[in-house]
Amino acid sequence: MFDYKLLAALAAVVEQAGFERAAQVLGLSQSAVSQRIKLLEARIGQPVLVRATPPAPTEIGRRLLNHVQQVRLLERDVQAQVPALDEGGVPERLRIALNADSLATWWATAVGEFCARNRLLLELLVEDQDVGLKRMRAGDVAACVCATDRPVAGARSQALGAMRYRALASPAFIARHFPRGVTPAALARVPGIVFGPDDLLQHRYLAELGVEGGFVHHLCPSSEGFVRLTLGGLGWGLMPEQQVLNELARGELVELIAERPVDVPLYWHHWRNGGELLERLTGHLRKAAGECLVPPGQAVG
Amino acid sequence: MFDYKLLAALAAVVEQAGFERAAQVLGLSQSAVSQRIKLLEARIGQPVLVRATPPAPTEIGRRLLNHVQQVRLLERDVQAQVPALDEGGVPERLRIALNADSLATWWATAVGEFCARNRLLLELLVEDQDVGLKRMRAGDVAACVCATDRPVAGARSQALGAMRYRALASPAFIARHFPRGVTPAALARVPGIVFGPDDLLQHRYLAELGVEGGFVHHLCPSSEGFVRLTLGGLGWGLMPEQQVLNELARGELVELIAERPVDVPLYWHHWRNGGELLERLTGHLRKAAGECLVPPGQAVG
Structure with a gap:
């Protein structure tokens, strides 16, 4: 299996936008964090971070972060049954691509209470629909809101309304x-x-x-x-x-x-194996979006 | 000199988001437009357009479009003195990068009347400040609003307020x-x-x-x-x-x-040789932004 200590260091540096804050969050020295990143890079033979301010993941780094996120989501399901396994208590961050107009209108109303209740953090990507689906295909986001109904392989889609x-x-x-x-x-x-x-x-x-x-x-x-x-x-x-x-x-x-x-009809695309939290968000969204959007079937054109 | 018939065809295809509409705007057949693009590509030895729906410029295509825009801006200055040279009467489109929060707040109020009066069209790019300045340096935008005061080579910057x-x-x-x-x-x-x-x-x-x-x-x-x-x-x-x-x-x-x-202080960066319209926009913006922003010198921090 992967060495998740190294991957967690990578995730912390990116999420905390720096080595210093990552070290504080992980309870390590800054040089220990730096060592872990270097070791990770030595193992895979390429850089995972661009050393800028703040540090940015390389393409391979981004893929690893996405994997970490998936693993965390799956861990979350287990934790519900085996709470003692929970180490950090840092809430999840779910990567979701959506169109700008959804984010500017109904999205927060539909998911606000759900996120607060489940201590769910969102990483939102504003993408037009084709890019959003490409990111789904690349496994780069866990879900996406777009105007196309056909799901990518490994995912499901459902109509939200228009x-x-x-x-x-x-x-x-x-x-x-x-x-x-x-x-x-x-x-x-x-x-x-x-x-x-x-x-x-x-x-x-x-x-x-x-x-x-x-x-x-x-x-x-x-x-x-x-x-x-x-x-x-x-x-x-x-x-x-x-x-x-x-x-x-x-x-x-x-x-x-x-x-x-x-x-304009909108569809929710999500991984089939995205874990129980994503399933519940999907169920919630179907209801909540219905209250904000024109119901499927009543749309014009 | 460049063959501006070819460059105008490229600009029309991108601006009109398709060969068919470009042909209508140019008063040509669709195959004539297509021929011009192919000829342009044959001359420079690489593609200028990605044939998608809508067609998108390649990197070199983007540079050519930017050049077309600069030339149009300079032509505009001449036209003010020699109106008979004006062929199409299509208004200019000025490419400007700015931060999302400016666009979401004061920008339209500050430039609205100026654009309407001068028949000026805007192509706005939402970029954080470093990317905005990089685009200035690449000659990819004519001006940019960002939080850094140091101008890139060939450009000027001035404080707008905070x-x-x-x-x-x-x-x-x-x-x-x-x-x-x-x-x-x-x-x-x-x-x-x-x-x-x-x-x-x-x-x-x-x-x-x-x-x-x-x-x-x-x-x-x-x-x-x-x-x-x-x-x-x-x-x-x-x-x-x-x-x-x-x-x-x-x-x-x-x-x-x-x-x-x-x-957060904001600065307006613009080309020195951007033509008379850009100069006037700059003069207008200095006044208009002052009414929307905290004046330089009164800002906190």
Whole structure:
């Protein structure tokens, strides 16, 4: 078997963002931690850490950390039955990839109480769906929220519901660009906002309105930034309705063409052998997400 | 000189996220666009595009796009004097790297009106400061907002002011973990939230309170996600005051230890030869950011 003393040293250096704090957490001297990392590197024949401030795992280091995490999750299941085995009492950290808009809206509401009750720490990675699934495949995250339903090998997926998007702009933007009302053709000639090269929501919206060809747009890879740019009158774009309920209620954002929502279905992907905690989180999420999202089957489009 | 017909084809394919829309924008057939890209690749001897959906620039493609952007910016200065040269009338897109918290708070307010008036489109990249400066050095972005004042070669930097952060948590989180009041030692034993491995704000805050050693924390690389996790009671963390004014006013977030803000100074880095538009944006930003940020010299710490 692996030498978990060495792997735990690696995990501590990365999690504590430095050798000094890792040593304090492990109750070792700093040079002992350093020795363990060097020994680990000597055994596998390549570096596991980039010695920067803070130290960052190399690719192989990242794989090892992920393995440590899986082992910890499985240990956790055993500990529930054999509590005496528990050494440190440091809570788990689960690596989960999810799309930026989920993180900016329903995610924390859905999992907050569960994490607090189970002393579960999260390491969240913001990734668009393809990258999230690639990370699942590489075993780099334990679970992922994305818009694709097909699971990768060794994983399961289930429908959570859909996020409802609306095409919005500020009243000042509308007054400036559409003095005679919003028409699809006019919409294609004023600046839009697009999250990134993989975000085709705005393109889809225009295509459904029958607009052919491209449109000028800002690129803004941040959910909150997207809303701020829209509020600032820089452009129009599709935003999760949930994220801007207050702005809609106050009239700071207005739907361009009334009642034309776009629903994006979301799926939860998780390892089959992720342990009992991940199973319970999955069960919890199915219920909790249902309260935040448009139920599967009621989505538009 | 370079063949700008070929470079414009590359720019259109990337900006329009596809050959078909690029062809429409350029007024060419799709096969003509494809021919131009192939010719460009034959000339430089390597691919400029990854043929995915949507097509993505290779590293050399990205450098060429950046060059196209610089040339367009310089052309824009000439066009102001020689309007007849203007062919397309497609607005500029300026690539700017900035930290997530700036984008989530003051950025759009500061630049919104300027962009609308000047028909300026933005391509925003969310990067922590070191990566932002590396991109400046590589000529990959025209400007960057970060917490380091030293400019890279060929660039200038100027102080914008500081963002004020406060260590906050939800009342439920405080009631659950600090029934007898918040103390520094107790704070280190409950879950915090950290943006990513480069975010040492929470570490600094604890160190200034005299707390040694590590602390357990979630990792959440999203400004809005950070606030949502805190509201959801998952942990405590330092957030830009501006981002949570409403939550503070409504008592949904509470400062852990009264009146202990942390100010993070911000600097604007920009190319010296970035053209007249970038110069004007710089002048505008100096004034506009001043209204959103803590003025340089009045910052804490």
